[in-house]
Amino acid sequence: MSFRAPKIVGIVNLTEDSFSDGGLYLQTDAAIARCLELVRDGADILDLGAASSNPDAKKVAPADEILRLEPVVDAIAAHGTEASHATEISIDTFKPEVQRWAAARDIAYLNDIRGFPDPSIYTDLARARCRLVVMHSIQRSERATRVASDAPAVIAAMYQFFEERIGALTGAGVARERLILDPGMGYFLGSSPEPSILALSGLAELRARFGLPILVSVSRKSFLGAITGRDVAERGAATLAAEIHAALSGADFIRTHDARQLRDAIKVIAALESAPD
Numbered sequence: 001m002s003f004r005a006p007k008i009v010g011i012v013n014l015t016e017d018s019f020s021d022g023g024l025y026l027q028t029d030a031a032i033a034r035c036l037e038l039v040r041d042g043a044d045i046l047d048l049g050a051a052s053s054n055p056d057a058k059k060v061a062p063a064d065e066i067l068r069l070e071p072v073v074d075a076i077a078a079h080g081t082e083a084s085h086a087t088e089i090s091i092d093t094f095k096p097e098v099q100r101w102a103a104a105r106d107i108a109y110l111n112d113i114r115g116f117p118d119p120s121i122y123t124d125l126a127r128a129r130c131r132l133v134v135m136h137s138i139q140r141s142e143r144a145t146r147v148a149s150d151a152p153a154v155i156a157a158m159y160q161f162f163e164e165r166i167g168a169l170t171g172a173g174v175a176r177e178r179l180i181l182d183p184g185m186g187y188f189l190g191s192s193p194e195p196s197i198l199a200l201s202g203l204a205e206l207r208a209r210f211g212l213p214i215l216v217s218v219s220r221k222s223f224l225g226a227i228t229g230r231d232v233a234e235r236g237a238a239t240l241a242a243e244i245h246a247a248l249s250g251a252d253f254i255r256t257h258d259a260r261q262l263r264d265a266i267k268v269i270a271a272l273e274s275a276p277d
Contacts, residue, residue: 002273002274003247003248003269003270003273003274004250004252005247005266005269005270006246006247006251006252006253006254006266007044007045007252007253007254008042008043008044008045008253008254008256008259008262008263008266009043009044009045009046009047009090009215009217009253009254009255009256010035010038010039010041010043010045010046010047010256010257010259011047011049011217011219011255011256011257012025012031012034012035012038012046012047012048012049012072013025013049013052014026014031014048014049014050014068014069014072015049015050015051015052015060016052016058017052017058026068028068028071028072028075031048031068031072032071032072032075032076035048035072035075035076036076036079038259041258041259041260041263042259042260042262042263043259044088045088045089045090045108045109045253046076046088046089046090047090047091047092047109047111047255048069048072048073048089048090048091048092049091049092049093049111050064050065050066050068050069050093050098051065051093051095053094053113062095062097062098063097065093065095065098066097066098066101069091069098069101069102073089073091073105073107076089077089088108088109089107089108089109090107090108090109090110090111090133091107091109091110091111092111092113093110093111093112094112094113094114096118096120096121099112099121099124099125100121100124102130103124103125103127103128103130106129106130107130108130108131109130109131109132109133109180110125110128110130110131110132110133111133111135111182111215112132112133112134112135113135113137113184113188114135114137114140115134115135115136115137115140115161115165116132116134116165116169117140117165119168119172122168122169122172122173122174123172123173125169125172125174126172126173126174130178131178131179131180132169132174132178132179132180133180133181133182133215133253134162134165134166134169134179134180134181134182135182135183135184135188136158136161136162136181136182136183136184136188137184137188137189138154138157138184138188138189138190138195139188146187146191147190147191148190148191148192149189149190149191149192149195150195151190151192151194151195151197151198152198154189154190154195154198154199155195155198155199155202158183158184158199158206159206159209162181162210166179166210166212176212179212179213180212180213180214180215180252180253181206181210181212181213181214181215182214182215182216182217183199183203183206183214183216184199185199185200185216185217185218185221185223186218186221186222186223186224187221187222189223191222192223192226193223193224193226193227196218196221196223197223197227200216200218200242200245200246200249203216203246203249203250203251204249204250207250207252213252213253214250214251214252214253215251215252215253215254215255216243216246216251216253216254216255217254217255217256218239218242218243218246219239219243219255219256219257219258220232220235220236220239220257221235221239224238224239224242225238236258236261239256239257239258240258240261240262240265243256243262243265244265244269247265247266247269248269
């Protein structure tokens with residue numbers, strides 16, 4: 001099977017307490033500059049999140065999320081030439097109020113770590129045009145937690161979760177082709193690396209079972225630190241290794257902090273895959 005290059009989703013955290021870059025892009029000017037840098041580095045989509053979901057994160061009110069997001073969304077939408085090939089924006093939020101705001105702005109993607117559990121917003125989602133990233137987690141809540149988990153049980157529960165959530169969303173009128181599945185990684189699957197390893201190794205099976213695009217977000221995650229013994233700032237090589245595996249396993253979207261290194265890796269893979277025998 002020929003290699004299909006995944007779309008690169010650049011992470012921009014407009015937060016004070018994200019696990020790897022909290023505070024760096026909280027100010028609007030810094031966030032806009034980061035967005036444009038990611039575009040230059042090859043990001044196809046910009047994933048903007050204004051509230052962290054790591055175990056130590058503080059709660060952020062929906063109005064404050066919107067206040068952080070709005071000027072950045074406006075600036076990227078208006079930027080023009082430099083951002084012309086990456087004008088798609090994703091909003092990473094689990095709050096229905098923020099999701100409604102984003103859908104009204106005709107945002108291209110909504111990314112929900114809880115996988116859209118609230119039926120009260122389904123009518124709005126059905127009317128919207130954005131694609132929905134339905135993420136699985138063992139917590140089913142607002143943030144990750146540090147809990148032990150059994151890897152095979154996590155994968156079995158993930159399949160059941162996607163069956164139920166896809167059924168609920170499509171039953172409410174959301175077109176199936178708008179859905180993207182995210183198996184969750186790191187603390188979202190447990191405090192040990194084994195569930196994340198098992199989920200990564202089973203990406204092709206997950207995609208084949210549901211026939212839907214897959215988004216993978218492994219960048220700098222805790223399980224990579226557990227495997228390598230490296231701190232967050234030193235997980236670049238481990239991140240790229242996991243991202244290459246995801247790309248070769250058929251991931252359609254890879255969400256990353258470092259668009260440049262991933263873009264370079266994808267170019268090399270594509271060149272090798274297309275080389276004559």
